[in-house]
Amino acid sequence: RDCERRLRQEVQKYSVELRHAHETERHRVARELHDEVGQTLTALNYTLERMALHSSGTGIEIAKEASSLVADLTSRVGDLCLALRPHVLDDFGLGPALIWLTQRFEQQTGILVELLHDGLAKRLPREVELGVYRLIQEALTNIARHAGAKRCAVRCASSPENLVVSVRDYGVGFQVDRLSSGLRGMDERVQELGGRLTIRSSPGQGTCIRAKIPLPIKAW
Numbered sequence: 001r002d003c004e005r006r007l008r009q010e011v012q013k014y015s016v017e018l019r020h021a022h023e024t025e026r027h028r029v030a031r032e033l034h035d036e037v038g039q040t041l042t043a044l045n046y047t048l049e050r051m052a053l054h055s056s057g058t059g060i061e062i063a064k065e066a067s068s069l070v071a072d073l074t075s076r077v078g079d080l081c082l083a084l085r086p087h088v089l090d091d092f093g094l095g096p097a098l099i100w101l102t103q104r105f106e107q108q109t110g111i112l113v114e115l116l117h118d119g120l121a122k123r124l125p126r127e128v129e130l131g132v133y134r135l136i137q138e139a140l141t142n143i144a145r146h147a148g149a150k151r152c153a154v155r156c157a158s159s160p161e162n163l164v165v166s167v168r169d170y171g172v173g174f175q176v177d178r179l180s181s182g183l184r185g186m187d188e189r190v191q192e193l194g195g196r197l198t199i200r201s202s203p204g205q206g207t208c209i210r211a212k213i214p215l216p217i218k219a220w
């Protein structure tokens with residue numbers, strides 16, 4: 001039993017390290033895409049505009065066509081950066097990032113999200129903001145993939161002591177017996193932050209994912 005316990009701890013440790021490495025890599029790729037690829041595309045577009053100005057006849061048409069392809073590519077690269085690591089989370093914190101995430105989710109899936117957030121005007125520790133953002137992102141992805149729901153609700157309330165998050169849908173629900181990778185990842189993230197995750201779901205009744213995460217006490 002000792003050996004099993006040790007192995008479990010090892011697995012958990014590696015899983016935390018893997019998640020950190022994954023986040024660092026996403027951050028790096030997003031920055032590279034934004035700074036290198038994004039800026040080169042902007043320069044390319046500018047060059048094509050100049051080319052159109054100095055061309056005539058079909059030359060102008062071709063430059064305009066190329067310019068519109070570049071604009072399309074720029075917008076795809078922008079979307080990719082946001083999916084990898086939304087800078088709104090790093091720059092403005094969890095509240096604005098959740099507004100952005102849920103609006104984008106509604107546009108992409110047609111599923112209505114009721115978002116209630118409270119006490120998020122102040123910035124929270126970076127690892128809490130990122131962990132909670134990823135938790136809600138994964139829960140919403142599950143709703144789009146599995147729930148067959150038309151609407152759902154996201155709540156996120158912060159008090160000086162803790163942060164309470166829930167994602168509820170009114171879809172098909174499922175039997176929670178063993179946690180598979182996505183749900184286990186959510187559970188591990190919350191445990192890593194010292195919190196607790198509960199998953200309530202039953203067939204036909206919808207699903208509710210809830211997490212309570214303690215916040216560090218500020219020493220004044």
Ligand SMILES: Nc1ncnc2c1ncn2[C@@H]1O[C@H](COP(=O)(O)OP(=O)(O)O)[C@@H](O)[C@H]1O
Pocket residue numbers: 142143145146147148169171172173174179180181182183184207
């Ligand atoms: N909101 C939900 N509504 C219905 N079923 C769900 C929901 N979330 C998860 N499930 C069920 O739990 C399973 C495990 O979810 P998850 O661990 O995220 O894996 P994945 O999304 O990759 O299938 C899903 O395959 C699905 O059957």
Ligand SMILES: [Mg+2]
Pocket residue numbers: 138141142182183
């Ligand atoms: Mg999933």
